[in-house]
Amino acid sequence: xxRVRREDRGGRTVLLTPNFAAGRRVYNxxxxxxxxxxxxxxxxxxxxLAAAILKGLPDDVVGxxxxxxxxxxxxxxxxxxxxxxxxxxxxxxGVELSPRVAREFVENVARQRANVIPYVVDARDPSKYxxxxxxxxxxxxxxxxxxxxxxxxxxAMLRPGGDLLLVVKARSIDVLxxxxxxxxxxxxxxxxxxxxxxAVVDLTPFDKGHALxxxxxxxxxxxxxxxxxxxxxxxxxxxxxxxxxEGASPLRARP
Numbered sequence: 607x608x609r610v611r612r613e614d615r616g617g618r619t620v621l622l623t624p625n626f627a628a629g630r631r632v633y634n635x636x637x638x639x640x641x642x643x644x645x646x647x648x649x650x651x652x653x654x655l656a657a658a659i660l661k662g663l664p665d666d667v668v669g670x671x672x673x674x675x676x677x678x679x680x681x682x683x684x685x686x687x688x689x690x691x692x693x694x695x696x697x698x699x700g701v702e703l704s705p706r707v708a709r710e711f712v713e714n715v716a717r718q719r720a721n722v723i724p725y726v727v728d729a730r731d732p733s734k735y736x737x738x739x740x741x742x743x744x745x746x747x748x749x750x751x752x753x754x755x756x757x758x759x760x761x762a763m764l765r766p767g768g769d770l771l772l773v774v775k776a777r778s779i780d781v782l783x784x785x786x787x788x789x790x791x792x793x794x795x796x797x798x799x800x801x802x803x804x805a806v807v808d809l810t811p812f813d814k815g816h817a818l819x820x821x822x823x824x825x826x827x828x829x830x831x832x833x834x835x836x837x838x839x840x841x842x843x844x845x846x847x848x849x850x851x852e853g854a855s856p857l858r859a860r861p
Contacts, residue, residue, distance in 0.1 A: 624643050629644070656812075662807055678748075686714075699723050708726040769804075769823070789819070806818075
């Protein structure tokens, strides 16, 4: 059962997630009480995942108890809702390169949520935060090589049969091509890497020139390089616990 709740407000669908940090807001969202549980409104103009769900992505694409690697956590708006969804049995590993932006993520999200681990590192080096095999890799990194970056992290950490949610910003890849052409090219890269494409969701009107591609990794064996060349790494073996990789130092989100 999905932990994302839908409400109709005058013909407009509003998404809600159960607040994992009761009484606390992250970005001035509305807090509402439903059936004895506090929920947070989820703004699709502030969150590409919320936009994709409203545009047809299944509500339960991230489920309760899931372990999620979140690349490009930014200030934590979407990551906080993912934290709500996975709940106390789940885990969100949030990776953000910018120290200034990550400071907000740590203070407003990770310090308040025991299921969030923040790392301020470059997402091109998953060895710095490879603490667990994950069920979902969510990548929102606006770089020309964003798909290759996502695949490298999938090879390192995504379990066989796990899901990749890749946000594609067309103008970050090629400013001259039509966005639809860019989306198709990135989709083909994932297919060449062995992913089954479940959906390509255009995020207009919430985020013009953006799409979210949902792919499922091969059921067994490593994710390949998608035609770009693989470093030969493969998913980590399944584990029911996590530990900090040797030489890595996550930001301490809690005392």
